Amino acid sequence: MEQNQNREIEILKEQMENLKNNVFAQLDELRAMMTASLPNKPAEEKRRSVHVIHDMHPDKRLSEQMAELCCKTEEKGVHGLVTYFGVYNSSGRQSNWIRNNVSADDLLSLIESGVAGKVLACIGNANRLGMLLEILRGPKTVAELVERCGFGSTGQVYHHMKPLLAADIIAEDEQQKGVYVIQPHKVQGIIMLLAGISDMVDETYTQGTWEINEEN
Template sequence: MDPTSEPLEHRVSALEERLQELITSITPPSPAAQSKPAARPDIFWALDGLRDRVDGSGAVLYTGTVDLPTGEHFDWQYGATVDDLFADDWSEWAATLSALGHPVRLLLLRRVLAGVRTAAELSADEALGTTGQLYHHLRQLVNAGWLRSAARGQYAVPGDRVVPLLVVLSGAKG
């Protein structure tokens, strides 16, 4: 049976199962192995495991474990097949990506991740602009899903957005 003739939800479910198998079957290098020079053969241990489990044109997997200065901890992973990504309408993601395209919004996200959570605390930071500008940027980030209003006047980066945000920033860093 041609895998692309299966409903999308079955294909995604199968991919998630394969990716979970990958994550549980691959053990990261020991701390001693991590101190080896960059030319070590196990540097692509996750990539090699993904290649062994993916058919077709490939897949993208990103995962992270993050401890924030606030004491919050996030473990997160996401995977998608290349075929599914190319089948999606990328223009639907423009607003989400555009919200990150302003230096003040990036600084705002950094401050919130560091624990500055209330509008009052954020407005005290002159680098974030006037109160009106601050609320404009907060609204843009909330509408794009990068921030949520946890309570009146308090903001947080949703847990399922912490690792993706850091992945986007890592990609932008190059």
């Protein structure tokens, strides 16, 4: 009787071992299938000086473009590259823009040259920003700006319009005298500046490697 029980236990152990091996084999097969369905490259790969980021965005095209920017940054020997595009439509007026592989070093040089400071000083005023907002939403007369922006007089509007006109950010509509519009070629700058401010206050869309690289 005891021998039969021992034999049954041995058979049960063998069955358990076989079951375990079958489960592990199925798990390995499933893991291989999942790996094959994923991109060949890891989420991040370290090159000589740049970490190449993969699959950063749900849109495969944008993720591939990000990886390409990382690679080109190293190839060109610059600190970074920027690609951006957008569209803005309001009151039947539309601006579209695309810029590709813009050197971050060239952008930083705008600070050294003083251009960035002058532009920010021109628009970096709550009253002027309020005017830009209203004109971006649609062409406005001086009287409309007085009403919508809370100015006390047309003189105040003209005072704040002066630097915006001088910087060619706004202009009088050629077809409607006394009506002011944003210059079409300046729309993207305003929208992208606001996009930059948005990224300063919300880092949700940023990934990176921030440890110090002692080799560089």
